Amino acid sequence: MRFRLVAAVAAVASLVAAVGGSSAFGGSNATAAKGPPIKIGVLTSLTGNFAPWGIQFRAGAAMAVNEINRKGGVKGRLLNLSFGDDQSTPNGGIDAFRKLTQQDKVVSTGGVVASNVGLATARLAEQAKVPLFLLRAGDDTILTTQSRYTFRMCLPPAQEDGPPILDFAQARGVKSVGAIVADYAWGHAFKTALEDAFKGSDVKLNVQVAPLSTSDFTPYLRALGSVGLIVATGHPPGAGAILAQSAQLGMKAPVTGAYTPFTLAAKAGSAAYGRSADFKCINVASKAYRALAKRYLKTFPQNGFFEDAAMEGYVYVKIIAEAVGKVGTDHSKVAAYVHSHTFNYPGYAFPLKWTAWGEMVGPTPFLTVLTKGPPPDPALNKAGDWWPRNLSKSKPLTPYRPS
Template structure:
C-alpha cells in the first residue's frame, strides 16, 4: 500500500470513528420506585420522562444524539437508592439523572451525584431539605435541582386551606414514620405555629400499617375538626377507611399524595372530598396539557394517569434537562449545571413555561403561586376552586436581589 493510499484509509477510519462517537446516545438515569406502594408515583414519573424523551428523539435528539434512558427501580428503599445511584454513575456512566420519588431515598442517594459533579433533577420528591443538602459555604456549587412543589410550599397551603378557607380551629396531624412523613409533619407544625396554633394531636404510623384506629381515636378525643396528612396512597386510604369504621368523618387535607390512584381506589367513597396541593390536574385546560394527556393515554393505554402530578413533573424535567444539555454544548456535568442555572431558552412544559427556572442559589422551579388545591371527586382529582380552572399558565415568581447600598 503506497503512502497516499495509506493516508486516505487513515482519514476514512478517523472519519468513521468520529461519526460513531457523535452518534453515541446520551445516557440519562431514571430512578424511582416502579414496584410497591409508591409505584403509582414512580411509574407515572418514568412514563412521563419516556414520553418526553421519545418526542425529543423523534425530532433529532439533543446535539444530534439520541437520548437513552437507563431505568432503575429503587423500590422506595434508601439502601437500594444508594446502590442504584452508584450503579448509574460508575457502571452505566449516565451524565445526569431524573427522578427520586421518596424524600428519604433522595437524601440518602443524591450525594453520589454531588460528589461526581453530575446534575439531578428531583421531579417528585418534595422534602424541603432535598435541594439544600449541598449549599454554600461548605459546597460552592449544588448539583441538586427540583421540578416539584417542596413541602414548605405544601404545608403552608394545607394549613391555609384548613384554618383560613375552612375555618377549622382544631386540627390533628397524621404522618407516616418515613423521612417524608416526619419532615412534612415538622413543616406542618411550623406552618401552624406561624398562625399561633398547635395541633390537638400528632400521630405516627408505619408503611404497610392497616389499622389506624388508635391514632384516629386520639385525634377524635382531642376534638380534631380535620386531619392533616403526610403519607402515601395505601396508608392514606387506611386513614379514610378507618374513619368510616369509627363512624367519624372529618375532612382530610394533606400533601399532594392524596391524589395518588391507590389512595383514590382503595379509599373509594371514603376518600371523597380529600384536598391536596397540586402542580398539575388531569384536565385539558391548555393546548399543551391536552396534548400531553392524550399522548400519555395513547402510549400507556390508560384513562386516569395513576399519578398525574408525577407524570407531568417527569415530562417537564426531561425537557428542562435536554435544554440544558443543548446549551452546554455537550455532556460535561459542570457545564450542564451551569446551563440549568442560567437557561437562555424558554421550556414549554405541561405545568408551566419555564423561563430561567433556576439560578445558582435557587434550585426550585416551582413557587407557591403555581400550585392549586385539588379535590377527590368521583374517582378523579378535580380543581377544588373554580377560580383555578383558567387557561392562564402560572409562571415562577422571580425574587429580586436586594439593591446594594
C-alpha cells in the first residue's frame, strides 16, 4: 500500500512538472526567460521495486533546477525537468527513453537504477548519442569500450565492489562471509565479483541467490550458517528485512550492501544500529552536505532523508547545466564536455571524472554505519532519530575496463 501511495504522488508531481507548472519538482511559471526552456530528462524508477532510489533522485534533480532557475537559469533560459518512469522494468525504460528523447527532446537523461534497465537504455543512448547517467545499474556489461554517452555516477560496476567488501571483512578479522544476492543481472554480476575478490584469500565465502521479489530471507540466512559479515544487495527493500530477520535468528554480524538507502535499512529499527554498514557517495559529516540536506528536507520532508540518490540527482542537473552553459544543447558537445572535465561538488564523496568509456576515475566512497543517533540537528532527518556515521573512506578504485 505504501508504494502505491508513493507511486500515485509521484505520478501527479511528474505531470505537474512536465507541463511546466510551478512546483517543487522543477516547473516554473516565469515569463522573463530569454528563450525556450532547456529540458533535462529524468529517466528513473518512480514505481516498482526500485522506486525508493528513483523518487530521491527526482527530488534532488528538482532542487537543483529550482536553485538554478531562481538565479535566472542558464544564460537566461530556464531549466525544465521531463520525467520518464521506467517502472523498474527494461521495457518501461525503453519506452521512457524514447519518450524523453524523441518527444520531449531532452538534452540528457539520468537516474537509471536497475541493471536490466541500464542494459536496455545504454544501448539506446549510444545509438541516439544522448548522454545517459546511471544512478545505480552496476552490471559490468552495461558499458563497453566503445561507450561514449553513458556515465556512472556513484555505484561502481560489480567488479569494483568486491575488493572493498573483502577489505572490510579482513579489517574486522572476519573469517567467514555470507552473501544474499538477487536473481537478476546485478545480483549475478555481484556474485561473480565477490567470488573473484575472495579467491585465494583466507576468508570463506557463501553466496545465496534469491528471487528479486523475495521478502522472507529466513531460509537464505539459515543457509549462510555462522558468518562474521552478511552482504545483502539487490533486494529492495531487502536490507531492512535482512537486518531484522537475521536479528530474529540471533545473528549479530554486521550487514553491508551496495548503496542501500538509509531509510530502508533503518526500517529494521534497533536491529540496524551498529550493524548496518554501507558504502555511500555522500559525506554526511561535511558542512556542505548538511546545508544541502536542510534545504532538501524543507522542500521534500516526505522523503525523510537526503540520501545519496538525491545528491546524485542534484549533481546530475548541476553537471548538465554547466555543460549547456559552456557548449550549448548539442548532445555530442555536452557528452564531450563531461568527458573532458572534473566535477567537484561539496558534500559529494569524491570528484567526478570519467574514462573514455564512462567509468568513474578513482571513486572513493565512504563506508558508513547506521547509529541510534540522534542526528546533529533534527532538521537533518525527518525519518527518525538515527544518524549515519562515517567509518572510513575507500582507497581510489581502479576503473573497470570492459573486455
